[in-house]
Amino acid sequence: MKRLLHNLFLPLFAVTLCSGACSDDDNDRQPKPSGYDIYTAGYKTPSGKSVATVWKNGQELYALTDGTNNAWAYSVSVDNGTVYTAGYEQQGDAIVGKIWVNGALKYTVAPASGSAYLYSISAANGSLYVAGSEDTNGALTAKIWKDGAEAYAYSVSPAVSQARAVTVSGSDVYAAGSLQSGLEKQLAVVWKNDKAHFTLTDGQTDAGAIALCADGRTLYTAGYVGTQAVVWKDADLLYTLTDGSSSAEATAVCRSGSALYAAGYQVDGFENEGVVWKNGRELYDLSDGSAQGSLPYAIAVYGDDVFSAGTLFGTSRTAVVWHGEEILHTLTDGTGHGEAYSMSVVPLYK
Template sequence: MILLLATGLIFNSCSKDRDDDPNPKTEQTDVYVAGEAFIGGQYVATVWKNGVATKLGSGADESTANAVFVSGNDVYVAGSEFNASAKRVAKLWKNGVATDLTDGTNSANAFTIFISGSDVYVGGYEIMSGTDRGKIWKNGKLYWTAPPTANTLREVSSIYVQGTDVYVAGYIGGSGTQYYWVNPTAAVPKLVNVPDLDNINSLVVSGSDVYTAGSKGTVARYLKNTEVTNLTDGSKDAACNSIFLSGSDIYAGGFQDPAAKLWKNGIASNLNGGTKDARISSVYVWNNKVYAAGDNDNQAVVWENGTPKVLAEKGFAYAVFVVDKK
């Protein structure tokens, strides 16, 4: 998300006139990361605030947190938890309190959140009649289900709302051309083909420009409308999992096996040195400070301007969101 999805944060630092400055400036941001930590023999949905973990899953069954979005004083996290029937239940946690998005009859999961005004959009999937079907929930209620075509949208991994337009992207089943939807609930929804990607992991809109990110074969790439930017040369398996716009700069995060990769305007940096399996799942930028959430050798990690901070010795970090301290 978006985004699979995309937004920003503030970091203030100040040089001191004297070494004995009695009132040094401190970081004025809160960094939220969603993911899962291995606790008590299983993975448990977790959100970290400035590195401090809060369990979201009950711990009775395995759970995961895939997306986080902060609006005002409220922290929203999307993910899933297995029930007693071994079915994943798609969930939305608001300030740690869970709402079930599905009834547990079928397995389901939630991957992305986007908040526009007072509306909370969550994207994911539910298995229906043996087939994954992309779904969107709005304010806790089912909003849209992908139609059952041969090349249906199997899961919603990115949502972006601009004005009255809702953009939806994800994984397409079958062998058809990749595409994204605009206003899927409209009487005649708009479908935009993206043949230069095999999958869309992240979608961001800026004015009339639509940025999509993913991969084509083994090449990590993103598109600005139809203009392709290759991030890797295809010599190793690679993908772009997240894209973020900051002013005129385009940041992208993903991997080129085995390294976690961060690209700024197409120029790559290895965040883990490239010696162990790692990836970036989410990128967030504010005032030139870059945050990247992911995993490094099965550790849940958030990088701040390239410096890693381990959140869990065994776990995964899937999304990062940063806000000003209140």
């Protein structure tokens, strides 16, 4: 899969958090849930145009846009029963960022000249934080918005940067993404509030940070270095998940109790093969056995229950949710394209 900064009709990796953040340390010590509400965000193409969509337990919950323009929902987060979603819509030659609350448009991010791409949303401390990037006159700058207004911009000049993930821990806002200055190699970076916090790579090969979660004061970041899928713990490389013999990326990361889970893909022949890793080792792949490729963008774990959401590739793209290795929900019917980019899992207790 070729890495692109932005491709309107084949959106690349949405920020993929573990249901908006890492699983709680007490996850393994809590009673086993009696069930789960699983919220998923992505798009469907019922009439040729991409419609930003949120599903709940396999059924459509909100069609966020009406299909007039192409639009994608990249991130969903559920907090105390409220459903927050971020994404963007193509309007003429520009891309306009959108933030929805319970299916209704709450904020629009529209630069005076240029485009805004919103990839990740996190609700914390009574506010909504969104990570993405703004393109003005061809210059792409990573940004964080708070309640629809710009809070932080991350870049150096001349540079290209993008923020793909955001998480909030206490009063601190963390973002993960990439930064490229001039003709230098792209760096994987984590920002804290308004400054660079960790530069994860040395600039010897292109790299990027795609997903992020905070576990107390510890940060786990998933992404790639060259052709290898990797996970970092704070500023240090924790796991190299693949051997580099084919292109691979880690697109999601999630801590549950003492275990760290990641999801992503590696190229197998001419196909993307979705993979779930646990503590740096492959746990299983997400092949359906029918020579269709797969790609998970999100992961969430509660005890022995591992959920992931993403895409099956065949004659069309199909949005799906997996429970372990098995498909739990097929979100789109295959008559058009559809993909699932984000997931928020709410455990239920009797």
